[in-house]
Amino acid sequence: MSNLETSLQTPPKRLDLTAGYDVERVRQAFPILAETIYGKPLIYLDSAATSQKPQAVIDAMSRFFLKENANVHRGVHFLSVRATEEYEKARAKVQRFLNAEHVEEIVFVRGTTEAINLVAQTLGKTQVHAGDEVLISAMEHHSNIVPWQMLCEQTGAHLRVAPIDDAGELLLDELERLIGPRTRLVAVAHVSNVLGTINPIQRIVELAHARGARVLVDGAQAAPHLRLDVRALGCDFYALSGHKMYGPTGVGVLYGRRELLEAMPPYQGGGDMILSVSFEKTLYNKPPYRFEAGTPNMAGAIGLGAAIDFLGELGAEAIAAHEQTVLSYAQQALAAVPGLRLIGTAPEKVGVLSFVLDGIHPHDIGTVLDREGIAIRTGHHCAQPLMQRFGLAATARASLGCYSTEQDIDALVTGLAKVRELFQ
Known part of the structure; x- marks a missing residue:
């Protein structure tokens, strides 16, 4: 038996932080x-x-490849069933991490970038039209700018930008003034990747919802630092990346309120996002599977689940x-x-x-x-x-x-x- 196999059969050591953060x-x-x-x-x-990766994440992904590797949701054999169980356990861990109401509100994606593009090309294309507005802030990452620019170019909508002050704080009064009757969506970072600024998401959500606008939060930089509660925040969508929060690259999450996901069309076509296919018509699967076309990053999802366990331990x-x-x-x-x-x-x-x-x-x-x-x-x-x-x-x-x-x-x-x- 190899040293790696031996280590994987040994239960992971828990960090003893009873005497405080060491x-x-x-x-x-x-x-x-x-x-x-x-x-x-x-x-x-x-x-x-x-972020760097703890041994627990490395071991969880190694264990999957050594002991459980098979495609999910597609097979009746032992390994496929086991892989599916572990994959869906990871989804449930994300649900608890975000305090989402339903596990079906957790969509696995490649990262925050894909999550934002998914919303732009589904909800955006069905609810944003010529003359409408999408509001972002001046501190956004390109991933929360470019997808909305693309949507506006496709639909004839307008992109509005809420300013910040010299300290890097969002000018909330200006943001409120910019939310108008044609604002369909507000997309804002929870934490700025350049400034570190924590934005007042609950207040932004209140302002947007009062005008009938949806809110997407880019949580890539918040997930490793803050306790997250999407129900307390009140946002409609929340996006995060595994690799920012001590998990693997190539996996992330889109949280979306269930009723919104159910009304959104598919983002991509392929396996696992369908109920049935004929040359005449395709019936689509329910969320979250509707938005998870193709073989997913199974090891990545399991690694993300291990990272969430690690964060919970700390x-x-x-x-x-x-x-x-x-x-x-x-x-x-x-x-x-x-x-x-x-x-x-x-x-x-x-x-x-x-x-x-x-x-x-x-x-x-x-x-x-x-x-x-x-x-x-x-x-x-x-x-x-x-x-x-x-x-x-x-x-x-x-x-x-x-x-x-x-x-x-x-x-x-x-x-x-x-x-x-x-x-x-």
């Missing part, structure tokens, strides 16, 4: 954090781009408290770096720190830090309109996860001192 114990759950880069310990500060409140402590430390430490300017200073934010250094291109910052073993993100972060709002082409961005420490921030500050020595 970040060093949390870090031990992530094998990659023991790696070295150019001979130096890895300092991973790019979790907003993709506790949303404990994660948030730890990250806020590190964020506060980082804000003070970076504010003391000569020539550094933070972009995004809203009082309500998660651990995302975008910044610029006077006279030094962000790509140069990232390259020098990389040689020190420090991984950050540089560029426009798929948010070019937001960059333009601040008069920038790019920023450097350090982003935190459940495994981030104050020592990581110290290393970043030391690395930035080396950047300044080289370029000034």
Whole structure:
């Protein structure tokens, strides 16, 4: 028996956090954090781009391929039945994670991008017409801009943009003013991937629903940091990506209220989204299967379920408290770096720190830090309109996860001192 098979037969170790949040114990759950880069310990500060994966997620996906691999919903043999059970267990875990009312409201997709495109090309095409309006905010990721631009081009609708202030906060009065009688949908990020700003989703939903508009929330950056409750938020749709929340890439979720999903046409055609097919007519399956054409990412869904278990073990409140402590430390430490300017200073934010250094291109910052073993993100972060709002082409961005420490921030500050020595 291989070492891997032996490890998979051993029940996963639970993190003992009874004495409080122990970040060093949390870090031990992530094998990659023991790696070295150019001979130096890895300092991973790019979790907003993709989070690292705990051993429990890696093991869950390995176990599927070793012990359960078969197609779901299609076979009567043992492996297919087992795979289907595990796949649907993962769906139920997502339902509980989001506090959705019905498991049928959980659609597996490739990620937040596909979830938003799905809504744009189904509900959008049936309920948005010439002269109607779709409202977004100035802090959106391209994935929550481009699908609505495409829809507006296809239908003759208009895209409206709610502004933000210099701190990176949404101007709620302006957003309310922009919700008019022709507004059919409001699509807004729960958390900005550039600024870290947490938007007041409940209030936005109240304003939109009062005018008869639907609300889609891009939750990609919120899922790893906040406790989510779609019923409390009141939104009509919520989208998230597994790889941002310690799960695998290539899998995500669209939550949609059941009555809306039932009224929406299919997004793609193929296997598993049908009840019957003839050359004359096809009858479509019920949600969520109506929107899951083809063989799904079964291992990805199971890995996402394992990530949700892991997050539940840590506790949303404990994660948030730890990250806020590190964020506060980082804000003070970076504010003391000569020539550094933070972009995004809203009082309500998660651990995302975008910044610029006077006279030094962000790509140069990232390259020098990389040689020190420090991984950050540089560029426009798929948010070019937001960059333009601040008069920038790019920023450097350090982003935190459940495994981030104050020592990581110290290393970043030391690395930035080396950047300044080289370029000034």
